[in-house]
Amino acid sequence: MSNFLEKLFRREPNSASQAKERLKLVLIHDRTDMAPGTLEEMKDELIAVISRYVDIEPEAVRIDMTQDGREQRLIADIPLRPAKRRRP
Amino acid sequence: MDYSGNGKQFSGKVVTVTSGKGGVGKTTLTANLAAALAADGQKVVCIDGDIGLRNLDVVLGLENRIVYDLVDVVEGRCRLRQAMIRDKRLPELYLIPAAQTRDKNAVSPSDMIRLTNELRPEMDWILIDSPAGIERGFRNAIAPADIVLVVTNPEVSAVRDADRIIGLIEAEEKGPARLVINRIKPAMVKRGEMLSMEDVLELLAIELIGLIPDDEGVVTSSNRGNPIAIEGKSKAAQSFRNIAQRLQGHKVPFLELQEDGNLFGRLARLLRPGGN
Numbered sequence: 001m002s003n004f005l006e007k008l009f010r011r012e013p014n015s016a017s018q019a020k021e022r023l024k025l026v027l028i029h030d031r032t033d034m035a036p037g038t039l040e041e042m043k044d045e046l047i048a049v050i051s052r053y054v055d056i057e058p059e060a061v062r063i064d065m066t067q068d069g070r071e072q073r074l075i076a077d078i079p080l081r082p083a084k085r086r087r088p
Numbered sequence: 089m090d091y092s093g094n095g096k097q098f099s100g101k102v103v104t105v106t107s108g109k110g111g112v113g114k115t116t117l118t119a120n121l122a123a124a125l126a127a128d129g130q131k132v133v134c135i136d137g138d139i140g141l142r143n144l145d146v147v148l149g150l151e152n153r154i155v156y157d158l159v160d161v162v163e164g165r166c167r168l169r170q171a172m173i174r175d176k177r178l179p180e181l182y183l184i185p186a187a188q189t190r191d192k193n194a195v196s197p198s199d200m201i202r203l204t205n206e207l208r209p210e211m212d213w214i215l216i217d218s219p220a221g222i223e224r225g226f227r228n229a230i231a232p233a234d235i236v237l238v239v240t241n242p243e244v245s246a247v248r249d250a251d252r253i254i255g256l257i258e259a260e261e262k263g264p265a266r267l268v269i270n271r272i273k274p275a276m277v278k279r280g281e282m283l284s285m286e287d288v289l290e291l292l293a294i295e296l297i298g299l300i301p302d303d304e305g306v307v308t309s310s311n312r313g314n315p316i317a318i319e320g321k322s323k324a325a326q327s328f329r330n331i332a333q334r335l336q337g338h339k340v341p342f343l344e345l346q347e348d349g350n351l352f353g354r355l356a357r358l359l360r361p362g363g364n
Contacts, residue, residue, distance in 0.1 A: 014280030015281050016277070016282055016287065017280065019287075020283060020287045020290075023244055023247055023291050027291060031251070070294070
């Protein structure tokens with residue numbers, strides 16, 4: 001019963017899932033030797049370069065590091081603004 | 089997967105046990121794996137690669153018989169055979185102890201390759217117990233390796249260091265390493281307070297070769313200098329023997345560690361080969 005109440009009122013997720021989530025992030029940065037701040041810096045530069053060629057929404061750009069087995073992948077999601085059509 | 093060179097002569101395999109972090113059970117695994125392989129009738133020599141901090145000798149209970157050590161061999165003060173201490177409990181188990189009073193730079197990676205090449209024709213297995221860390225001792229230990237086993241515990245610090253080591257092993261083209269998860273506490277995993285085998289495998293993304301439950305018997309057997317894998321009845325003892333079986337190319341299911349395992353787990357236990 002006390003176990004049940006404990007679970008009912010517990011705000012924190014259990015420590016194993018915390019460990020797993022924290023490790024996921026730590027390992028991504030360990031494996032790529034990239035500081036968390038570097039990713040933000042790179043994102044700003046990417047936005048600047050891509051904007052020279054196509055019209056994009058800078059606020060909607062997402063750049064994330066993901067794990068695929070032991071491979072790290074940089075995933076960029078860059079929504080384009082619809083081209084402004086000229087009236088016929 | 090068959091890791092052994094069955095049927096071939098002069099095919100001694102070099103297996104290096106490493107971890108990055110200290111205290112996760114490298115020496116215990118090396119000692120028990122060596123004992124289990126030797127109990128299966130294999131010719132085994134284990135080399136303590138931790139120069140300056142030798143320990144494999146006490147875990148194996150051979151500390152009183154040391155005359156020459158690894159550095160004596162490398163520096164030509166004795167022949168290789170003279171530094172090999174034979175374990176009297178098993179037919180073909182030998183130890184080459186580390187030097188205790190020298191620093192780790194007394195041996196180089198090419199020394200280790202030369203030494204193991206001399207041992208390969210005579211032995212089935214050459215096990216190297218790597219020191220903790222990522223420096224010279226680690227480089228020495230993996231230089232001659234055919235198979236690298238990475239030991240970790242289900243804890244954040246050990247898993248992080250294991251990941252780093254796995255990356256270095258890949259960079260040295262000694263990969264893919266095989267993982268041994270040591271000191272799992274099934275009750276804590278069940279409560280969600282310890283990383284599970286699945287969690288660790290997902291994070292590290294390498295093949296599992298061993299899963300060892302936390303067991304006081306491992307400490308008491310080390311106290312006696314009598315590896316638990318020789319005739320221990322516990323799940324930990326069986327887990328060590330199962331790793332030895334897998335190295336020899338046998339398919340052995342992983343033990344169900346949860347006491348109230350499902351039907352499948354109980355069946356797997358009933359059917360497991362090599363039980364007591």
